[in-house]
Amino acid sequence: MSKTKENSFDFKLFKRLFQYIKPYKGIFFGLLILVILLALFSAATPYITKDAIDDSIANKQEKGFMFYIMLMFAVLVLQTVFQLLFIYYAAWLGQNIVMDVRVKLFDHLLSFKMKYYDNSSVGVLITRAVTDMERIADIFGEGLFMIFRDLLTMGVVFGVMLYINVKLSLIVLLMLPLLLYATRLFQKYMKKAFEEVRNEVSNLNSFVQERLTGMKILQLFTREDTEYKKFKIINERHKKGWLKTVWYNSIFFPIADLVSSVSIGLVAWYGGLNMVLQNSSVSQGDLVAFVMFIPMLFRPLRQIADKFNTLQMGMVAATRVFKVLDTTSHIDDTGTHVAESFKGHIQFDKVYFNYVEDETVLKGVSFEVNVGETVAIVGATGAGKSTIINLLNRFYEIKDGVISVDGINIKDVTLSSLRTQIAIVLQDVFLFADTILNNITLNNPNITEEDVKQAARDIGIHDFIMTLPNGYHYNVKERGVMLSSGQRQLISFLRAYVTNPSILVLDEATSSVDSYSEQLIQNATDKITKGRTSIVIAHRLATIKKADKILVMDAGEIVEQGTHEELLKKENGYYKNLYEVQFLKDEVA
Known part of the structure; x- marks a missing residue:
């Protein structure tokens, strides 16, 4: 197996893809700022809730309570606006990059020798120029920035958790290794599954394109039943490839939910026991905040695995597109004489x-x-x-x-x-x-x-x-x-x-x-x-x-x-x- 396939992420390939970001670096850095703001606002909501409970609700004091409510409302509004801008411009960046790559690919295809087309499947080339391009767009629209946002959110959330209560944070930390290990296995198997899916999509496109083009021949020689059976076999392989991804998802996500639920249960047990025993190390606000924080810590990890699938599909697609772009099958146009007309000898x-x-x-x-x-x-x-x-x-x-x-x-x-x-x-x-x-x-x-x-x-x-x-x-x-x-x-x-x-x-x-x-x-x-x-x-x-x-x-x-x-x-x-x-x-x- 090649080095590219062994690695879960090909940084060399991504560095090459990153070159297409240069014309849009303003949007790119703007998105990074939005990612940081969204991470901060995500952690702010539970923290404000904690203070509202400890300062006003637990002490039954109305003074200052409306301040927390208004602050919470302002944070939610800003978070919604930033989220809208983030989603739109992440997709905008992806589509613009893909447009540039697709134009470059088509221009490259226009200059190929006829020999290249003699030996290449039209269906596969169509897949490269259309379907694979959309997967590359997803790297930016649904993969890269989403992963960075989730990682940053996890870091900020866990930092705030440590600041609020170290003991409760350590209880949550005990469950993280299990989820990290499950995530790593999930990524490994999903990469193989997606490579299989992409191969079968190319085969399916190629088969359908050729049969539709040659439909007259199929009907003339009454080959409908034979081609129908072939199509069923190819379609079955395609289905099995996708079912592998469904199977891995069906295993991983329930495990992730179980780990999150167990963490909430342990925090509730330890925090509740401390409050019953009137131990001042855990407050009501701490307990509520941690119940809010745990999904915010574990859900991004789940989403990272999901978005990593999108990223993997995009990287596999990018590998195939760049393989075509790296193909040197051109007639050397090194002539300098411009023929305005020929006599015809x-x-x-x-x-x-x-x-x-x-x-x-x-x-x-x-x-x-x-x-x-x-x-x-x-x-x-x-x-x-x-x-x-x-x-x-x-x-x-x-x-x-x-x-x-x-x-x-x-x-x-x-x-x-x-x-x-x-x-x-x-x-x-x-x-x-x-x-x-x-x-x-x-x-x-x-x-x-x-x-x-x-x-x-x-x-x-x-x-x-x-x-x-x-x-x-x-x-x-x-x-x-x-x-x-x-x-x-x-x-x-x-x-x-x-x-x-x-x-x-x-x-x-x-x-x-x-x-x-x-x-x-x-x-x-x-x-x-x-x-x-x-x-x-x-x-x-x-x-x-x-x-x-x-x-x-x-x-x-x-x-x-x-x-x-x-x-x-x-x-x-x-x-x-x-x-x-x-x-x-x-x-x-």
């Missing part, structure tokens, strides 16, 4: 790449795309076609070789300017739960609605959009489920075209669209590739025939390249065989 020179170590995907790929050319890439699934698209945009780092645009190594170009000049239309179109207009502009303030409409007219899809309810303001819902696959593809073409890119990359997939959408897509393809350097992963014969050059890939290598006519002339050529098997049927049709 692309060159791959002996490029090697692998997604997984020792499994080479591209094996020394070299090719050139001249300015304004349309190059089609064909090949079997897994040949490396989509990898070329990913590398051109630097979603992944190459192992060896050089990729250049206009003679400039893309590593020397800033990531932002590189990706701004290259537009991609992917086979798997992703649309956000927003309007068509926002999905096209991606909220870019430099692209107006009129720009979008004009671009739609240019590529021939304006009429299609206007047939939808609310036209450009039609909400496509999550992942664009309100649109067909062909309609989503058209939106993605418009999204690429409206940015006026220097280079266009198309993963042209029309196998699952209707003939009308296919014609619109073909017209859009012709329009947006005209006069612009384009790389097309071709799935259709028409696109291949129109390409200026065809790259034929197999097993991570370019095995042939040339025009459609040139490649068909090669006897037993790879492209010729592919054409006869895959594309000839389109020509016959």
